[in-house]
Amino acid sequence: MILSRRPWLFFGPAAVFAGAAAVALTLSSDHEEHPAFTTVLLLFVSMSFVIAGLIGWLRRPSNRTGMLMVAVGYGVLATSLYEANAAVPYTIGTVFGSVFIAIFLHLLLAYPSGRLLSRWGRTLIVAAYATAVLAPLLDAMFAQEQTCKPHACPDNLVLVSHDHAAHTITTALSTTAAVLLFAGAFWLLVGRWRRATPAMRRQLRPVYLAGGLSVVLLAVGFIVTPFSGVGNTIVSVALIVTFTAVPFLFLAGLLGTTLARSAGVGTIFSAVPERASPGEVQEGLRAALRDPTAEVAYWYEEGEHYVDVDGNRFDLPPDTRSRVVTRLDYADSPVAAIVHDPALREEPELLEAITSAARIALERDKLLVEVKARAERYRAVLQAMPDLMFRISRDGTYRGFNAPNPRDLLSEVVVGRKVHDRLPKMLADRFLEAGQAAVDRGTPQMIEYELDFSGETRNYEARFAASGEDEFLMIVREITDRKRQQEELEASRARIVAAGDEERRKLERNLHDGAQQRLVSLSLSLRLAQGRIRSNPGGAEELLEASREELTQALEELRELARGIHPAVLTDRGLEAALEALAARAPLPVEIRGASCDLSAQVEAAAYYVVSEALANVTKYAQASAVEVTVERRNGRAVVEVADDGIGGADPLRGSGLRGLADRVASLNGKLDVESPPGSGTCVRAEIPLE
């Protein structure tokens, strides 16, 4: 639309024509007492609004303030219809002559955005427009008998009656409505001033000043009007000047003090030192924007987020009534962002000028801030590490350290001291040797050592890496627990091996003493029988009978041995059947629960041996009357429990059997517990992780 892009093309010339018509109407009016004064007032006020409005409209096309100002100007011009001598324009002028006041109120409440943002504001303005038309209409319908000067008034076309009572009522209604509306508008304006941010107040100030001045002058005018003479003239001139100035004050507020300040923009950054820190640039921006709360955020490429002037992560806030974000991009990639008062949006020139200037400075600072952010992150990484860290010169002087746990330090004074001053000579020598090797060869070194802390020996692992040409970094980590676990593991492994050897020895012994002896006897008996079979068939038969018995015994012993090596029933029929077989052989009642859960062969074997050994112990020591065996899955673990109601008081480390079981369970990353309070039975519990 040409109208929206170049409003002056239409509204400018139109205002000139309307102005000319208004002047003609006023000067030719036969019921205007002060044609000259009215003409001047009309022209100055209307034209100042139209001109200021058009300038505002042109400079801020998206802001409706300029348009509203033009509308006020036209509204003022429309009042001249009242001066017409013909009945129709006179009546129109009478009815619509006050609309400009409603438009002015609209302008005032909608300033500076030109839009009525609150529901109350919108309601009030709708009421104002309605009142501005209805009140004069009612007044004209029930008008008083009127005598116009110097000549009679034109015909009032909407006159209903000259009834005095009706007139009084309509006047009272109109006055009440007007008072309510002005009071409402005042309340809204005061409320907004109180809520306004400093930048917003700066923008509101000229307009509120103009509005207040207008009201004061109008009041003075009303007081002075009854008296004539010089005072009246002075007030009249003051009114003309003020009302002419009002739209320009609006315009000043609308455009900000750009002109006055544009010189200042350049000086912001010249005032800021050449190599200003990001913090100083932020201060400069705050001063330039006159927004002491403005914040600068820099885009941090590596982290893909913004950081503040100190390099800390900064999340841009969402736009609100009190804070908005202006992003500064360069070729579609973010450079920085300024979080500021939304009122600055109403001063785009200022913002634009400042951000353009700032972009250069910020682009440069971005690198600085990125370095800070990176340093910040590394510091965080260092602090999160549980290790002691030392920077040590090649000749063995401490240059710096980081000790997350001060109890790891042998002495509090570190920096400036020598390695040999703080540590036993042997250790200091090893440190220096490893550190120098790291520096000289460029390959990281590692040593393990132990230190005594008031009787307690702690193990450490120290890593050495070159950090520069004459310095190395030593990172020390306590490995006491790891070392202990490792030792326990090794001991457990050795016990498993020893237990295996012992098992095999026992097996060989059993084979030798048992089945093998029987087979030897059998062999001898058979040889004897063979010798007697002819000479003494009766004796041979006896020998064969004895041999058969010997063989049965041998077979039974072999079966028993085989069962000890690995229970066939476990392999063939699973844990449940194997446990039932154990229960059947036990000399006391054994109840088995939940052994049907699906477990791996290793876990099943461990469970079987736990139950087998525990049952053997119950039989030997517990003096129990019953045993309960439970095998179940619980929280990703297989839990095997053998609980008896015997005398308790069992020592978990008593037998090699339990120790061997603990090792077997530990080899599957599980643990074996024995609870055996005296008099309350014994509970052996193995927990083995399933993965």
Next chain:
Amino acid sequence: MGVTVLIVDDHPSFRASARTLLEAEGYDVVGEAENGETAVGAARKLQPDLVLLDVQLPGIDGFAVADQLRKLEDPPIVILTSSRDGADYGPCIGECGAHGFVPKADLSGAAIAAFLVA
């Protein structure tokens, strides 16, 4: 009169079988001992021609017993026996003063006689 024999073994069943077997083949079993300590005493007292000596005994083993037996005034012929294979004992059999080794399963009058001749 046949060759006199002392049987030393901790398994009664073997002692019984060996006695029956050897007596059936004409040997004269004059005594039995169930461990090394009593074996040496019995040998001194009974003066057997031959001692059939089990290697694995509770207490001192057959090798030690053989060593003690050869130091007697009139040492008997010592035949070691075991349910294990002779090769399992390596050079011990030859070094302890025994005259031979017969696996228990191969025990017979003939097997012993071979060492008597030698």
